[in-house]
Amino acid sequence: MKISRRQMLILLPAAAVAWESVMAGTPEDAPNYKMTGHWWGMLIDIPKCIGCGNCVRACQTENDVPDGYFRTWVERYHRSDWPMSESGDVTPNPLIAPEVISPDGGKEGFPAATDESGKYFFVPKMCNHCAESPCTQVCPVGATFISPDGVVLVDQTYCLGCAYCVQACPYGCRYVHPEKKVADKCTLCYHRITKGLTTACCEACPTGARQLVDLKNPNDPIHAFLKTHSVQVLKPQMATGAKLFYNDLDGSVR
Amino acid sequence: MNGVEGYMYPNEITLYWSVLIVLYPYITGLVAGAFILASLERVFRVEAVKPTYRLALLTALAFLLVAPLPLVLHLGHPFRSPEMYFTPHSTSAMAMFGYVYLWYLMAVLVLEIWLDYRRDIVLLSQSSKGLLRFVYKVMTLGSSNISPRSLAIDDRVGWIVTLIGIPSAFLLHGYVGFIFGSVKANPWWSSPLMPVVFIFSAMVSGIAGVMLLYMAISKLRKQVIDMRCVDSIAMYLFYIFIIDFSLEMLDLVHRIYEANESFNSLNFMVHTQLYFSQIVLQIGLGTITPLALLFLTQVVKLPEIARKYMYVLSGSLALIGVLAMRWNVVIGGQLFSKSFLGYTTYKMSLVTREGLLVAIFLTLLPLVFLWVLIKLLPPWPEKSAHAAAD
Numbered sequence: 001m002k003i004s005r006r007q008m009l010i011l012l013p014a015a016a017v018a019w020e021s022v023m024a025g026t027p028e029d030a031p032n033y034k035m036t037g038h039w040w041g042m043l044i045d046i047p048k049c050i051g052c053g054n055c056v057r058a059c060q061t062e063n064d065v066p067d068g069y070f071r072t073w074v075e076r077y078h079r080s081d082w083p084m085s086e087s088g089d090v091t092p093n094p095l096i097a098p099e100v101i102s103p104d105g106g107k108e109g110f111p112a113a114t115d116e117s118g119k120y121f122f123v124p125k126m127c128n129h130c131a132e133s134p135c136t137q138v139c140p141v142g143a144t145f146i147s148p149d150g151v152v153l154v155d156q157t158y159c160l161g162c163a164y165c166v167q168a169c170p171y172g173c174r175y176v177h178p179e180k181k182v183a184d185k186c187t188l189c190y191h192r193i194t195k196g197l198t199t200a201c202c203e204a205c206p207t208g209a210r211q212l213v214d215l216k217n218p219n220d221p222i223h224a225f226l227k228t229h230s231v232q233v234l235k236p237q238m239a240t241g242a243k244l245f246y247n248d249l250d251g252s253v254r
Numbered sequence: 255m256n257g258v259e260g261y262m263y264p265n266e267i268t269l270y271w272s273v274l275i276v277l278y279p280y281i282t283g284l285v286a287g288a289f290i291l292a293s294l295e296r297v298f299r300v301e302a303v304k305p306t307y308r309l310a311l312l313t314a315l316a317f318l319l320v321a322p323l324p325l326v327l328h329l330g331h332p333f334r335s336p337e338m339y340f341t342p343h344s345t346s347a348m349a350m351f352g353y354v355y356l357w358y359l360m361a362v363l364v365l366e367i368w369l370d371y372r373r374d375i376v377l378l379s380q381s382s383k384g385l386l387r388f389v390y391k392v393m394t395l396g397s398s399n400i401s402p403r404s405l406a407i408d409d410r411v412g413w414i415v416t417l418i419g420i421p422s423a424f425l426l427h428g429y430v431g432f433i434f435g436s437v438k439a440n441p442w443w444s445s446p447l448m449p450v451v452f453i454f455s456a457m458v459s460g461i462a463g464v465m466l467l468y469m470a471i472s473k474l475r476k477q478v479i480d481m482r483c484v485d486s487i488a489m490y491l492f493y494i495f496i497i498d499f500s501l502e503m504l505d506l507v508h509r510i511y512e513a514n515e516s517f518n519s520l521n522f523m524v525h526t527q528l529y530f531s532q533i534v535l536q537i538g539l540g541t542i543t544p545l546a547l548l549f550l551t552q553v554v555k556l557p558e559i560a561r562k563y564m565y566v567l568s569g570s571l572a573l574i575g576v577l578a579m580r581w582n583v584v585i586g587g588q589l590f591s592k593s594f595l596g597y598t599t600y601k602m603s604l605v606t607r608e609g610l611l612v613a614i615f616l617t618l619l620p621l622v623f624l625w626v627l628i629k630l631l632p633p634w635p636e637k638s639a640h641a642a643a644d
Contacts, residue, residue, distance in 0.1 A: 068264075068267075069264070069265060070264045070265055073263075073264050075261075096518075097595075098595075099261075100261040100593065100595055101261065102261070102263075102264055104264075105264045125263070134437075134438060134439060137345045137346065138345075138346050138347065138348065138436075138437070139343050139346055140338050140342065140343055140346045140348040140349040140351070141334075141337045141338055141341050141342070141343055141346075141349065142341065142343035142346075158334070158337065159330070159331070159334075160329050160330065160331050160334045160335060160337065160338070161329050161330015161331050161334075162325075162328070162329055162330075162348065163270035163271060163330075164346075164348050164433075166265075166270050167270070167271065167437055167439070167440060167587075167588075168437055168439055169439060170438070170439035170592055171263070171592070172262075172263030172264075172265050172266045172591070172592055172593070173263075173265065174265065175265040175268070176268075176270055176330055180330075181330030181331060182330055182331065238438060238439065254593050254594065254595075
């Protein structure tokens with residue numbers, strides 16, 4: 001086959017344009033990382049969380065999270081004592097009606113507790129990286145997916161921005177990025193964990209309340225932890241296969 | 255915080271599905287309802303509603319052409335929407351939309367209208383002049399055979415298309431209900447009744463819409479309103495309304511009686527933020543009132559003029575009621591926190607891409623389309639007879 005100069009001039013730019021598409025499907029280089037060798041999750045040790053907001057700030061800085069939106073946030077629960085007024089009124093049940101705050105996602109910490117009674121505790125929240133995730137199920141084009149190593153990710157070059165996944169997440173972990181107009185969420189710092197680092201939130205936590213766990217790694221301390229502690233996931237009735245394990249989770253948390 | 259009461263997860267404060275997503279099920283509902291009214295005549299041979307047969311088909315087409323617009327406009331990246339056709343995600347209810355829509359538009363509605371109008375189109379292509387002649391020529395798709403045998407085949411095929419069309423109309427709108435009904439994270443939506451309620455409310459709105467259009471257009475054309483036809487439509491509207499209302503009440507009673515973990519939160523919402531749109535507009539004005547009016551027309555022998563007024567009033571109220579129902583489903587489903595601890599507010603913008611003005615424009619656009627369609631394909635028997643005579 002002969003290719004004339006004229007044909008070459010047409011073919012070369014076309015090939016250059018096509019090459020970009022070919023490269024777009026190639027994963028970023030991480031030579032020692034094997035996707036099938038991991039199954040990521042996170043352990044959240046509630047008694048250890050002091051509500052400092054370091055994780056929220058670290059996440060925002062690391063992932064360029066827009067103000068007013070959160071890939072992770074911290075809630076402060078106040079479960080009051082059981083009401084026993086003189087009239088004998090025993091409602092509201094504090095387990096059903098806890099008082100929850102999360103000013104600016106807990107980014108700058110929390111105001112001092114005012115009520116002496118009851119129990120205060122902090123609950124860090126983020127994407128649960130569900131194994132049966134309802135958000136990836138509903139995506140009309142499959143732009144959001146579960147990676148082979150168990151992380152729920154969004155292909156933002158592909159997402160239509162229909163927000164169906166935002167509606168489908170029972171935990172309120174997704175939002176539509178106000179500038180990019182696509183679904184955005186916690187990536188479990190995929191760019192870090194695939195290079196052997198931990199997530200920004202775990203890295204910044206001063207008390208070790210957040211621990212990245214690899215469930216496929218037999219030496220991960222999570223296995224021993226799960227044997228000896230009472231661990232729960234959020235909204236187990238949703239059957240999402242959540243992989244965010246909470247130690248000592250109070251029944252009022254939702 | 256701004257417009258927030260109690261505790262919302264911080265990402266829940268903004269509503270992502272706006273008034274445009276309210277319009278989308280409303281418009282597709284009108285399509286499905288109008289089509290089902292048309293099929294009454296075609297498949298079930300209800301002769302009385304014949305004067306509205308073609309009008310119902312054209313109405314369905316006019317609204318169907320607009321149906322995807324609110325969806326596409328609300329997307330963050332509207333130009334990526336063709337991906338839904340090219341790379342549909344098999345587990346997504348929404349991914350089905352494109353296919354159901356195309357199937358319904360091309361395989362059912364356009365085909366049925368073409369078959370029904372083929373004779374008229376051929377005659378018009380011979381009688382009209384200039385550009386219009388060319389348009390009609392194109393619309394004949396090269397087939398100018400209008401022999402009795404050929405028309406008999408058209409009729410037969412048209413009947414089969416309508417037969418396929420009925421389940422397709424149910425599918426088109428039932429699937430819209432499924433989009434909401436299948437979201438387990440949202441207790442306000444998650445219900446297997448949702449698709450069924452959507453279908454019946456769609457039939458209510460479509461039938462009421464065509465009835466009103468028929469009366470209004472007859473008035474505009476200074477033609478006598480065929481009361482036998484309107485009476486029959488009103489009767490069907492009444493019966494379908496009863497089924498729709500029963501289903502909606504079943505859903506409500508079930509929720510109240512079961513009173514599961516979400517109940518307190520939803521109950522509070524219905525009594526505060528949704529009070530006007532749900533209790534007053536949807537149930538009171540939009541359902542019970544038109545039902546009572548229609549009931550009266552069924553049991554009391556009223557003079558023609560009184561019946562006309564009652565049909566217009568009940569039809570309009572039904573349309574408002576169904577729109578309110580869509581609003582309560584779509585917007586209501588995003589006002590409460592999935593933590594069941596708080597509520598947010600929907601602030602409708604005015605001039606943005608998802609604002610009120612666009613919504614009003616999109617509501618009126620189908621009427622413009624309908625006007626063009628009626629001009630192009632007159633649904634009136636006298637017009638086509640006139641054309642035949644030419």
